[in-house]
Amino acid sequence: MAGDEINLGEALAGNAVRRLIRDVGRLPDDLRKRLRPAMREAAQPVLADARRRASWSTRIPAALRLATSFTRRQAGVSIVASQKRAPHARPYEGITGRDNFRHPVFGNREEWVEQKTRPFIGPAVDLHGRRVVAAVNKTVDEAAREAGFKRT
Structure with missing residues (x-):
């Protein structure tokens, strides 16, 4: 993952x-x-839904993309946001688990405001996640079978 990107979505279908x-x-x-x-x-349906849910922002939808990984630690597909293109994506998603986040008003560190989160990836994953997992699991099984692996 490039330095200007943040992984917002848990790896889908990694099991x-x-x-x-x-x-x-x-x-x-x-x-x-x-x-x-x-x-x-x-x-793709998760990404499209997340972009739709973030359509209130002019930058977040275009900053979202899918990333695949094949490591032991994180295998599967994730939704990643470019931190350079949409630095506000992470706080709005609410990945800290809180319903609010604080930020300075127009960069003025003397004046801070609290703002509600507006999750867009979590709800999309909740809605489409099971179908993604089933589709990826099926593809993994087929590919492994074709590569000569047998189910035990």
Whole structure:
């Protein structure tokens, strides 16, 4: 992940991918090439919904993108926001768990205001997450089977 990006969404559909990585180690390149577009396609409804929910902002929707990962720690597909393009995305999503956040008024550090969060990724994941997980798990199973792995 580039330095100007923040990962806002938990990795979606990572269980099957993590399980496969745990069983075989580093995934072969051809398997990654097959899985990456399928994972991105499965997660498109979540990204579209998150962008729609953030449409009150002129910058957040365009700053959101999907990122795929095949590491043991974070396998799956995540929604990432460019911190450079939308530095306000993180506080508005409310990833700290609070309903409010504080910020200076127009950069004036002498005057601070409290503002309510407006989550856009969490609700999109809640709505579409199960379908994404099912689609990615199916793709992982098919790709693993075609690569010669057998179900135990």
